[in-house]
Amino acid sequence: MASDGARKQFWKRSTSKVPGSIQHVYGAQHPPFDPLLHGTLPRPPPRLPSTPQRSKRGSSFQEFESNTSDAWDAGEDDDELLAMAAESLDSEVVMETAHRVLRDHSQRQGQRRLRPEPPSGPPASDPRLVKSVSESQTGRPAEGASESTPLQRSQSLPHSTSVVLSSGVSDQDHGVLGGSALREREASRMDKFQQLLAGPHTDLEELRKLSWSGIPKPVRPITWKLLSGYLPANVDRRPATLQRKQKEYFAFIEHYYDSRNDEVHQDTYRQIHIDIPRMSPEALILQPKVTEIFERILFIWAIRHPASGYVQGINDLVTPFFVVFIGEHIDGEDVDALDVSQVPEDVLRNIEADTYWCMSRLLDGIQDNYTFAQPGIQMKVKMLEELVSRINERVHGHLEQHDVKYLQFAFRWMNNLLMRELPLPCTVRLWDTYQSEPEGFSHFHLYVCAAFLLRWKQQILEERDFQELLLFLQNLPTAAWGDEDVSLLLAEAYRLKYAFADAPNHYKK
Structure with a gap:
């Protein structure tokens, strides 16, 4: 067990960020605050561990902390449908809309590999999607479903190549037509924003729907000021x-x-x-x-x-x-x-x-994240842990098995709203949607963090050592991310949110 001095040093505020090294919790001001012990969350009943218990070994967090305590000082249309679906909590409409975004992504991924016969997107009855929804609602994989995830890493290819075009067109024509279609789509969106903003009184609800799938750069400043409530609609x-x-x-x-x-x-x-x-x-x-x-x-x-x-x-x-x-x-x-x-x-x-x-x-809207002991953040980290345990028990159990605590990597996700994990342009795109969602920076952010963690499910499960697992989670490979990666992340977060819309106690086990 780590000494008191080592534990205090672990929670000491950051004075530097060393790339490639395990980092202490960025911004943590105080020792961990357990919402269960402080009465802010109901204590869940005991449950069986998701993975067999193992004896503590040299790579456990406690020994690692003690030994290194001195180191701590050193698709456009689909997006619009997705946003519009938020008006109604009809679960079938919401889930089908989210699945459509993910199916179209799978279809584009197949075309990017330039196969002779590009595969079509999975049908609505695709067992992967059935499994994903079932697992989200029950915490268990659907019967007969293989272990998979609908959210895949985007390939680093030009955005124009993601436009679905008819087969039989040359690769060069694909780029030309794709760029043309993209420009037309962007011009159409720009027209919608300008029309909405040009009136004597801006309809903020319509502006939120339109902004959910991203805001064009020329109108982003005025739109952010309106959505934040800084400027009046009149x-x-x-x-x-x-x-x-x-x-x-x-x-x-x-x-x-x-x-x-x-x-x-x-x-x-x-x-x-x-x-x-x-x-x-x-x-x-x-x-x-x-x-x-x-x-x-x-x-x-x-x-x-x-x-x-x-x-x-x-x-x-x-x-x-x-x-x-x-x-x-x-x-x-x-x-x-x-x-x-x-x-x-x-x-x-x-x-x-x-x-x-x-x-x-x-x-x-998130000031309790920064008051004494930062209870807002610590509660959200606990809620993220409970949420992930329901969505994917295998990943949750793997983290538990290797003594990785959610506070060690997710505290910063909540404290900095993922700004330290994503390139700045991706953060700006993410905030377009956060300002369009009710309680986007607090409530919806939780589901984005869950989708973000599970985005790396395969890599997490492949890591078998505490230090390597924590290093990976603290230095996720997102440097090449762009708008499409953020759009996929938001689509998955949206699906997770509404998979639990009718389950207000879903944080409890």
């Missing part, structure tokens, strides 16, 4: 609202920011100052103007929210808003190439205020 009220909120933010700066050097706030400001340079993308964060903006935003938020103050992890949540809002004034898709010096000073001030208010709206 067009005539927006200029006055923007002016008032921006003026209010800079009044906070004038009133509070000088206090960063006061003894009572020195620790908060020092931690913010240390954390920002470690954020990504480095090319953006290390620009002095950006560093100053982020320091002001985070310090003002911490001062105005004393119940939580600044907690490591909150700093990451500034970046997506800032990148989206500044993208309205800078051309180019490469975030690493953004140069804020191109933006006029008055425009940059407005972007800073808008970023602050939208980030504040997000944090208002």
